[in-house]
Amino acid sequence: MPTHALSAVPLGTVEGAVLGALEIEHTREGIAPRRLPAWTRAQYGSPVMEWVANQTTGVHLDFMTFADVIEFDVMITRNLAEGTDSSERLSTFVAVVGGVETDRVALDEGHRLWVREDKSHTEEPGAASRFSLQLGSSGGSERRVVIWLPHNSWVEIRGVRASAPLLPASPRGEITWLHHGSSISHGSNADGPRGTWPAIAAAGLGVDVVNLGFNGQALLDPFTARSIRDTAADVITLKIGINIVNGDVMRARALIPAIHGFLDTIREGHPLTPIVFISPIACPIHEDIPGPTVVIEEGTTELCFGTPRALDENDGVLTLRRIRALTEKAIGDRSVTDSRLFYMDGRDLFTEHDAHLLYDNLHPDGDGYRLMGERFAAHARSAGSSLATAFAIAEEGRVLRMTAGRSSEGDGED
Structure with a gap:
């Protein structure tokens, strides 16, 4: 008592x-x-x-x-x-x-x-x-x-x-969802730890989330891939792209092999785990304007902007529109031999019509996070979507694991 x-x-x-x-x-x-x-x-x-x-x-x-x-x-x-x-x-x-x-x-x-x-x-x-x-x-x-x-x-x-x-507490047998992303996933400007979009989505889905969202990062770092490889998870989502543009850190030539190397490493520890690669959400300052991102004070507000310059079709400079096209093709090509790898357009979570919720032109505010979390949960329940397919596979694995656990408990001698 x-x-x-x-x-x-x-x-x-x-x-x-x-x-x-x-x-x-x-x-x-x-x-x-x-x-x-x-x-x-x-x-x-x-x-x-x-x-x-x-x-x-x-x-x-x-x-x-x-x-x-x-x-x-x-x-x-x-x-x-x-x-x-x-x-x-x-x-x-x-x-x-x-x-x-x-x-x-x-x-x-x-x-x-x-x-x-x-x-x-x-x-x-x-x-x-x-x-x-x-x-x-x-x-x-x-x-x-x-x-x-x-x-x-x-x-x-x-x-x-x-x-x-x-x-x-004993494990509840929930799906473990491991998510990796940038500051938008980290959510440091949320109104509390339950206000990040992954936390909102996890609550809506009744799953347990491991949030590997890192402010200013998510650059396809090998050490992150190895960490994910070695961590138990039923479903993995990777939201990659915005900080590659923000920092102007890659060209197309480097991006594609980096994606494959990142996925190769994760697959070493998760050969059958469903993985969803999510492209960047809508962000008007970088749709067709590359980085590096600059911050300009306007009155008492700090706003983010891209670095405008002429782009050649073959220069390899990355904008969000270019990253989406390249990653969709890379994931599509790879999924021919990897049936548990899926692609999701980040604009399904946050569209150009939601841009007014980017409080500094780059990061969603609390309402934006709520929208993203609720939309993620809705897509994960929507039959036929890539996200729903991935979570359905994860649920099948969870049920089999629980069934196997009950069977082993009953295998002891009287």
């Missing part, structure tokens, strides 16, 4: 409840969920990749408990653009019981990395945080409690206390 006296929960128990992270780093004072394994850090080539991989978008704790309150000691780290107001980017923790949010706490504390335009930074040490999340009365019944970690911050968990014992 729950009581208001709080008892310490072993960090080993907390670690066993972490979902959505590929690795748990053991620090001097606690544990820190990471969305990429430690071995990848030597290959990033930019400090930004480590900063965004450490942010816990999609990471959550899944407990079974009678508790009505959980208290946390955490150390938050945020990377913030120099000159901005830190209170505009709070670190939000959310408690969900039975699919219903019961409490949230937004923090403006912890370490801060003030980042300049050239990506150099200054570290400002900060204080650790202690806070409680209210779960509501359990009524004497054990229930599943999910604690969502901030989508835009690093989190080191240093201590947990609760009004009743916490245990890692």
Whole structure:
């Protein structure tokens, strides 16, 4: 039975409840969920990749408990653009019981990395945080409690206390959907960890999501492909293209073999897992104008624009329109021998008519994320769509796995 006296929960128990992270780093004072394994850090080539991989978008704790309150000691780290107001980017923790949010706490504390335009930074040490999340009365019944970690911050968990014992919840047998994408998938400007479009889609579909969306990244990096290869998943989606244009980092000659190499690596660990390659959403500033993206202040607003220049049909310079055409052909050619590889046009999630929801000409706002998440879920249920086919294959695999598990439980001797 729950009581208001709080008892310490072993960090080993907390670690066993972490979902959505590929690795748990053991620090001097606690544990820190990471969305990429430690071995990848030597290959990033930019400090930004480590900063965004450490942010816990999609990471959550899944407990079974009678508790009505959980208290946390955490150390938050945020990377913030120099000159901005830190209170505009709070670190939000959310408690969900039975699919219903019961409490949230937004923090403006912890370490801060003030980042300049050239990506150099200054570290400002900060204080650790202690806070409680209210779960509501359990009524004497054990229930599943999910604690969502901030989508835009690093989190080191240093201590947990609760009004009743916490245990890692048993797997629910849901489909595990692994998604990789850019800042649009990372969703750092969402209104909370459940407001990113992958989180909205996962909730709508009743699946568990591993969100490998990385701000400013998703450049077909080999270390990401190897990380996906080594991670269990029932269905994989890859949303690639916008940052290739943003950074003007590739030409057509490099893009095509990079796509194939990325998929070859994933297939080493997922020979039969359905994979959906999603092209960029609509973004007028880059449909026919290449990068690099430039940011221009207009009053109090920062807006993104492409870099206009003359393009030759054979110069290999990439715009979103060109990337869609090239990737659709590459995936189409490859799917002749890979029947579980599918292509999806990103404009099915966000069209040119939705462009008014790009608050800086590049990133969707909260309404845009909601639209994308709801449309993704609708397409995954729409018979005949490539996404629905992929999720149907995943569901068949889930049912077979559950059936096999029940059969093996009954194979013991009397």
